[in-house]
Each structure stands twice: as structure tokens, then as C-alpha cells.
Amino acid sequence: QVQLQESGPGLVKPSETLSLTCTVSGGSISSCCYYWGWIRQPPGKGLEWIGSLFYSGTTYSNPSLKSRVTISVDTSKDQFSLKLSSVTAADTAMYYCARSIADDYNFNYWGQGILVTVSS
Amino acid sequence: EIVLTQSPATLSLSPGERATLSCRASQSVRNYLTWYQQKPGQTPRLLIYDTSNRATGIPARFSGSGSGTDFTLTISSLEPEDFAVYYCQQRSHWLTFGGGTKVEIK
Numbered sequence: 001q002v003q004l005q006e007s008g009p010g011l012v013k014p015s016e017t018l019s020l021t022c023t024v025s026g027g028s029i030s031s032c033c034y035y036w037g038w039i040r041q042p043p044g045k046g047l048e049w050i051g052s053l054f055y056s057g058t059t060y061s062n063p064s065l066k067s068r069v070t071i072s073v074d075t076s077k078d079q080f081s082l083k084l085s086s087v088t089a090a091d092t093a094m095y096y097c098a099r100s101i102a103d104d105y106n107f108n109y110w111g112q113g114i115l116v117t118v119s120s
Numbered sequence: 121e122i123v124l125t126q127s128p129a130t131l132s133l134s135p136g137e138r139a140t141l142s143c144r145a146s147q148s149v150r151n152y153l154t155w156y157q158q159k160p161g162q163t164p165r166l167l168i169y170d171t172s173n174r175a176t177g178i179p180a181r182f183s184g185s186g187s188g189t190d191f192t193l194t195i196s197s198l199e200p201e202d203f204a205v206y207y208c209q210q211r212s213h214w215l216t217f218g219g220g221t222k223v224e225i226k
Binding site: 037039046047048049052060062063064096101104105106107108110111112113 | 121154156163164166169170175176207209211214215216217218219220
């Protein structure tokens with residue numbers, strides 16, 4: 001059973017960079033042929049896709065966030081990471097990492113989420 | 121960006137009733153439409169993918185239909201555990217989510 005766990009600071013100052021890591025257990029991040037994703041949810045609001053990593057290492061980002069998003073992978077640790085630069089209060093949200101069921105964007109494994117607050 | 125509009129925003133029903141949730145796309149998403157359920161304080165749960173395929177372990181009372189721009193999630197007979205927020209998501213062009221429909225107890 002694949003499990004995902006987000007980690008990182010719960011508080012980030014405005015204009016700084018938000019950095020989160022998702023650690024995968026029960027499966028390899030390099031296993032064919034899954035998408036690994038970052039999705040966020042502001043308090044009381046809906047879901048927003050931030051970006052994804054394909055098992056091959058290719059990354060994709062939401063065009064609305066693309067200039068601020070960096071997704072990277074450390075296959076030796078079965079981890080993938082998110083960096084979101086120049087954050088504002090609008091970036092305050094629960095951040096989830098997730099894995100797809102196949103080579104698609106249907107996410108059936110989710111981490112528990114980590115609440116990140118942007119505040120000085 | 122493909123915009124997904126879910127309706128109604130809130131659906132008030134009693135256990136045992138049929139729930140019909142709508143998701144409309146601003147342009148065709150072919151059959152690449154997914155439904156998730158989210159309960160308070162929990163992570164989203166994959167229900168239906170590619171319009172009509174139930175995910176593993178999802179009860180048969182959940183069904184999906186539609187094509188192109190208009191999609192429906194139907195819960196044939198609401199169980200107490202079905203009261204939650206439901207989101208649709210498309211993967212035809214990047215990935216976007218609808219705003220959600222809350223199914224609440226009447």
C-alpha cells in the first residue's frame with residue numbers, strides 16, 4: 001500500500017519561498033508509470049492543481065503558477081519536492097501530495113496534507 | 121484554462137434519496153472527467169474516473185455519466201456516510217477542478 005507524507009514549514013513569510021517535500025513509502029517513485037502531484041486547498045475553498053511529476057522525471061506546472069513553481073525529485077530517497085516562490089497570503093492553504101492510479105491524472109493516493117500559512 | 125462549473129452548490133437531501141450532481145466544462149474534455157468525495161478534515165477520495173469508471177472499493181450506488189462538456193455524478197440511494205463535498209476534475213487540458221457541490225442532510 002503506497003503512502004505519502006508531506007513535510008515542511010507550516011509558516012512562511014510573505015515574499016519568501018515555500019518548500020515542501022513528499023516522502024513516498026510502500027512503492028518507488030520511479031515505478032512506471034505514475035504521475036505524482038501537488039494539489040492545494042485554501043481554507044474552506046476548493047482544490048487547485050499546482051503541478052506534477054511523471055515517473056520518468058518530467059515535470060508539469062499549472063500555467064497560472066508556472067513562473068513560481070519548481071518541482072524536483074530525489075529518487076534515492078523516494079521523495080519529490082515543491083518550491084513556490086514569492087508567496088503571499090493567497091498561497092495559504094492545505095498542501096497535498098498525491099499519486100495517480102496509472103499514467104493519468106486520476107489521484108487515488110493522497111498524503112494527509114500540510115497546512116501552510118503565509119504570514120509575517 | 122478549462123473552467124468546470126458544478127451545480128448545485130448545495131444539495132439538501134435525506135438518506136435513501138437519489139442525488140444528482142452536475143459538472144459542466146467550458147469546452148470539451150472528452151471523457152476525461154473525474155469525481156472526488158471529500159469529508160470534513162479528510163483528504164479527497166477518488167470515486168469515478170474517465171466519466172464512468174468506479175475506483176477500487178467504491179460502492180455501486182455511485183455512478184458517472186456524460187461526455188464532452190456535461191457530466192453527472194449520481195448516488196442512487198444516499199447512505200449517511202455519503203454526505204460530503206464532491207468535486208469534479210478534468211485532465212483533458214492540464215488539470216482543473218470544479219468548485220464543489222456539498223451534499224447535506226435535509
